[in-house]
Amino acid sequence: MRAFAVVLALAAGTAGAQEEKVQLKDAPGRDKAMQCLACHSLDYIQMNSRFLDKAGWTTSVNKMINAFGAPIAKEDVDAIATYLAENYGKPAK
């Protein structure tokens, strides 16, 4: 969480003003998905929508943790992937 605060401070001084305009949809799980901000702006999520199902979003979140070292607790993965799949996932047919 310390890293989270540091990055927000850093962002505020640079592209922060623009970046803050990017908002995630208000829905259950949003708070946990906001952890993505530790490493990148939230527009990465919109940019990769809407073509992933929950399994696809789970793969992405796990890649962030395992390959990029994202400080996200393993027990949050399901809640984040559910939020992303429901709000930024492949539309149901």
Place this chain on the structure above:
Amino acid sequence: MDRRSILKAGAGTLAVLSTRPALAVVGSMAELGFSEIPDGALAEQLLHALPGKVPLIKKSYRPPNYETPVAYLRKAITPNNAFFVRWHLAAIPQVGLKDWTLAVGGESTERELKLTMDSLRQDFKPAQVTAVCQCSGNRRGLFEPHVTGVEWGVGAMGNAVWRGARLRDVLQKAGVKSDALEVVFDGADHGAIDKTPDFVKSIPADVAMDENTLIAYEMNGAPLPHWNGFPARIIVPGWTGTYWVKSVTSIKAVAKPEKGFWMSAAYRLPRGRFKTPSYKSQVTEANEPITTMVVNSLITSVKNGERVPRGKPLEIRGVAWDGGAGIAKVEVSTNGSDWTPAKLGKDLGRFSFREFAHSVPTRETGALVIMARATSTSGETQVNELIHNPAGYHHNVIQRLYVEIV
């Protein structure tokens, strides 16, 4: 045929485009006769100017990923202030010339060097090359099915005149040894958190020793913009942009393959799927690193669905490029079976964009398809169908634009 049915003829996804207000669409690929980028990406992106840049198509703010609008790709040379921006990691220091040094060494050199900008400029004979810098994932957004990543349209590329020291001259001054297998680059950027793998890339020693591989400190006669790697970046003509390490701070010649994440896991292609050269020391059973660019072209003078008055010839213009063989020909077709050679523009060297132009008669009213197909001097040509791969690289599908002659 009305405008709507022409748009539908272009691609299935165009139905989406036709329901949007035209002014709200920034960087639509359907407008260029391609399949559209993901709808979330199209809705989110906008024109935004980074300091020192004209408004570019913003894909992501942090790290900054910005695409060059097609309007700036009409000429063979891309202006510095419109050149695309691509960073992997969010911490990008503003490098000052006084603080900057370039460390050269590694186990396969006799000695270590610490170069300042003055020594890089004065101690090595300057060399110059005109070369395309294209992100490996340029056109990733056009993949069907879509794959994750930066959902680039066509503008994650540019062409510039790069001037700097030859990498081989610098390596020779450090006493590069015969056991050098790869040359490894690191830049000033790093991740927002310590655990994120630093962006470190390597190239084969023989590519590093090629006369065209540079440590560039000038781009189109000016210092490199901060966003494009000030004060110096590696130029690997023909190879995709991932190897062109920006704001380079360290160069090491090594006898073992570089094993970091950005070489061992990222920027990989399924083995043997493309005809591009293999980076032998990095090949595994499953996959291999991306290397040189595939032959490609972009029509820049026509928009999909455009209405053109009958009788006036339609000017088809654009640029073509490849991985360093050079462009042999660009052909234009209005039916997909008969191809006519376009006139090629000035030859700026085998690594450069090559302009092309062709005039198409418009004798009858109705819909007309416009296609361009580039072929390199090594005989490679653009593909009809996408060669899909998990990371979304090497999209060189022939563009299909529809115009309506009225």
